[in-house]
Amino acid sequence: MALIFRALVWLTTAALVIGVVAAVSIYYLASRSLPDYDKVIPVSGLTADVEIVRDNSGVPHIFPASDRDAFFALGYAHAQDRLWQMTLMRRTAQGRLSELFGSRTVENDKLLRRLDLYPLAVQSVDVQDARTRDALDAYAAGVNARITEINRDSLGRGAPEFFMFNAPIAPWQPADSLAMIKLMALQLSGHLSEEVLRARTSLLLPDENRLADLLPDIPGQGVAALPEYAALVPGADAATRFAQADPDPMLWPVPRRGLAGASNAWAADASRSATGSTLMANDPHLGFTAPAIWYLARIDLSVGGVIGATIPGIPAIMAGRSENIAWGVTSSYLDDQDVFIEELNSDNPEQYRTPDGFKEFITRRSIIEIKDAPPVTLTLRWSDNGPILPGTRFDLGTITPPGHVTALSWTALSPRDTSMTAAVNLMYAGSVEEALDISKGYVAPSQNLTVIDADSIAMKVIGALPRRDDSHQSQGRLPSLGWRPENRWQGMFPDDSNPVFLNPTGGIVGNTNNKSVDRPFPLHLSFDWGDSQRVMRWQGLMQGREVHTRDSFVEAQLDTVSITARALLPLIGADLWFTGEAAPEGTPERLRQRALDLLANWNGEMNEHLPEPLIYSAWLRALQERLIRDDLGPLASEFTHVEPLFIERVYRDVDGASAWCDIIRSAAVESCSDIARLALDDALVWISETYGTALESLRWGDAHQATHDHAVLGDVPILRYFVNIRQSTSGGDHTLMRGRVSGEDPNPFHNVHGAGYRGVYDFADPDSSVFILSTGQSGHFLSRHYDDMGILWRRGEYIPMSLDADLARAASVGITRLVRE
Known part of the structure; x- marks a missing residue:
């Protein structure tokens, strides 16, 4: 017995020693890739030595002797902190x-491969202007200098992820940076999905009023009634409407519906500023990741300092300020995508129908190498309208009749894309007018560019606007027949067709992804917009005071009041509040009364510490589910987010919309009050099962956690606790401090999409401008800069956005000197 005991002790001790040694070894290997910010590094490719001063937040302040060296150092800094992220995006x-x-x-x-984004980026290199080509070359050289240093000095392969997913790191090329912009365009695209969803829904809702309920036009001048989708595309009938698409795979780059892109930006001129100079605020919204897509940097150029948010892989400040201007972006929702139904030749499926007869597809083969599996050979096909996409993606198979395929027209599929030239040159602009002129080079993704200088403010829709024929069958709202000449794109409108708002008399411009113009087709920009709610709160805050300050702009950026809740709750609960007798404690009726009492005294603030936002959100979600499930069947699952205009139309009975309240499959005729009561009971059952019945103790923030998850390691057991960043947050889908919920079980209210970057710029005192990231500068989870800004971001705090070199040096955590070899 003693022998067995000693053996167990020995084995346990050995296991512990081995575990400790393994843990120490893993930590050592992982920590080798932590960048040293305080060192001298000889590199080739510089014209002179460069200093990179890292401030206390890890933001690099780059002091070069030339513009070329500035872009070289930016590439080096990006590769120091985000090499894994850059290579993942490139792949x-x-x-x-x-x-x-x-x-x-x-x-x-x-x-x-089917979209051909990378080959198109390669072709676009030659159309950039000389300054941009120099910037691209220098930036690539800086990235490659870091890769060389990693290989030469055995610096842990550059990031811990490279140990787990080992593959050689190819040198960075200028085309890689152009591909990053095209990838961002893909991640901001949403019109393809909207077209398909509208087509699927129209097959189920032959009454055009009911389709207008669920997929309404943003209030304003409407459009002519559209034909039913089934009439446009014979054969797209009920037999295909419920076909199931494949689930999205790991690292799928296309956003789910409702998560394509958002953002806020607004500016005030001197007449609306308390300081007598211009102000601007911007917070672009993207899907949350760890690290965030954004990276803060300051570079000194020949025209002066430029500071703001970059995207690793791209040699430009994408949103920020220089000594002359400040600029920000929001998603414009310009309709830059169309789906086309292409008819195949029944005698030769390698041909498709055109206005001039059948024509051969442009085809080529592409080989996909697969780890631990044989390679796959893919046949790529293009029609005149664009690349052919499979029916298993984007639910295209559900609306494609037999003997047809679908093609995609998209402005980002341009081999002469000068968006990078516009982004680089914007940093050199000396005035608002010059910035607007430079913006003509933007192609995709289309954005609203808000820009200010010391005297002027402006907002302009930038990006290519497709020219559609006046007689287009669906006006781009539904998949269209590709062989009909009136449906095909006829080039692009000239840049002067893009709306511009320069120095308006009211002194304020802004955008919350709302409908920005009301122009007739085909100059309409879009029928589908990203916001109909936040803009109303923004208007109230902007017009609620005569003049603004930096702090009032910050306050608006962080505002969590849902005007949607204030408008909808009195509608849906009109017959439920203060009715009936008090119910016994412990009954469902009593729980409902407690919930209604809480909501009756709530001001609509989506504060993380309150219970009311959770009760409200669960109620609205259950209500929409009850309204649409029996009419749409499985298609109801596509509507994962509450559609406020739909709820309002139903409860105001616009054009008979209250018909949605009657459950088709029941003998009784249900009223909208009945459905509201049943939905509230559904919501309270879900809340009770998930969070308990103590309604007063609920916290919205427990359900509305911001999910900054690592794109690859976020689901790995144990490791996910080190690489994922979770934060209790305020806000919601329809607040200015937007925190878009996932809409999907088991965590429908997780905050998955919002402001990864916030910036506020004050030209009365430019160095008092501020900015913040939602995570941190570093992509290395062992770095203190992996999540240090996330704490400030959650609390609504910022860090200084200063071009003062002495301030950067005084608070530095290290100075990297790149010296010529």
């Missing part, structure tokens, strides 16, 4: 993820 754009991740990402690679 995504190239369609080469499966070389790392095996069969899990084959569908991603197939899509990106």
Whole structure:
């Protein structure tokens, strides 16, 4: 017995020693890739020595002797902190993820190969202007200098992820940076999905009023009634409407519906500023990741300092300020995508119908290498309208009749894309007028550019606007027949067709992804907009005071009042409040009364510490589900977010919309009050099962956690607790401090999409401008800069956005000197 005991002690001790040694070894290998910010590094490719001063938040302040050296150092800094993120995005754009991740990402690679984003980026290199080509070359040289240093000095392969997913890191090329912009365009695209969803829904709702209920036009001048989709495309009938698409694979680069893009931006001129100079605020919204897509940086150029938010892989400040101007972006929702139904030749499926007869597809083969599996050979096909996409993606198979395929027209599919030139040159602009002129080069993604200088403010829709024929069958709202000449794109409108708002008399411009213009088709910009709610709160805050300050702009950026809740709750609960007798404690009726009492005294603030936002959100979600499930069946699952205009139309009975309240499959005729009561009971059952019955103790923030998850390691057991960043947050889908919920079980209210970057710029005192990230500068989870800004971001705090070199040096955590070899 003693022998067995000693053996167990020995084995336990040995196991512990081995575990400790393994843990220390893993930590040592992982920590080798932590960048040293305080060192001298000899590199080739510089014209003179460069200093990179890291401030206390890890923001690099780059002091070069030339513009070329500035871009070189920016590339080096990006690679120091975000090399894994950069290579992952590059592989995504190239369609080469499966070389790392095996069969899990084959569908991603197939899509990106079909779209041809990377070859189009390669072709676009030659159309950039000389300044931009120099910037691209220098930036690539800086990235490659870091890769060389990693290999030469055995610096842990550059990031811990490279140990787990080992593959050589190819040198960075100028085309890689252009591909990043095209990838961002894909991640901000949403019109393809909207077209398909409208087509699927129209097949189920032959009454055009009911389709207008669920997919309404934003209030304003409407459009002419559209024909039913089934009439446009014979054969797209009920037999295909419920076909199931494949689930999205790992690292799928296309956003789910409702998560394509958002953002806020507004500016005030001197007449509306308390300081007598211009102000601007901007917070672009994207899907949350760890680290965030944004990276803060300051570079000194020949025209002066430029500081703001960059995207690793791109040699430009995408939103920020220089000594002359400040600029920000929001998603414009310009309709830059159309789906076309192409008819195949029944005698030769390699041909498709055109206005001039059948024509051969442009085809070529592409080989996808797959880790631990045989390679896959993919046949890429293009029609005149664009690349052919498979029916298993985007639910295209549900609306494509037999003997047809679908093609995509999209402004980002341009081999002469000068968006990078516009982004680089914007940093050199000396005035608002010059910035607006430079913006003509933007192609995709389309954005609203808000820009100010010391005297002027402006907002302009930038990006290519497709020219559609006046007689287009669906006006771009539904998939269209590709062989009909009136449906095909006829080039692009000239830049002067893009709306511009320069120095308006009211002294304020802004955008919350709302409908910005009301122009007739085909100059309409879009029928589908990203916001109909936040803009109303923004208008009230902007017009609620005569003049603004930096602090009032910050206050608006962080505002969590839901005007949607204030408008909808009195509608849906009109017959429920203060009615009936008091119910016994412990009964469902009593729980409902407690919930209604809480909501009756609530001001609509989506504060993380309050219970009312959770009760309200669960009620609205259950209400929409009850209204649409029996009419749409499985298609109801596509409507994962509450549609406020739909709820309002139903409860105001606009054009007979209250018909949605009657459950088709029941003998009784249900009223809208009945459905509201049943939905509230549904919501309270869900809340009780998930969070308990103590309604007063609920916290919205427990359900509305911001999910900054690592794109690859976020689901790995144990490791996910180190790489994922979770934060209790305020806000919601329809607040200015937007925190878009997932809409999907089991965590429908997780905050998955919002402001990864916030900036507020004050030209009365530019160095008092502020900015913040939602995570941190570093992509290395062992770095203190991995999540240090996230704490400030959650609390609504900012860090200084200063071009004062002495201030940066005084608070530095290290100075990197790049010296010429």
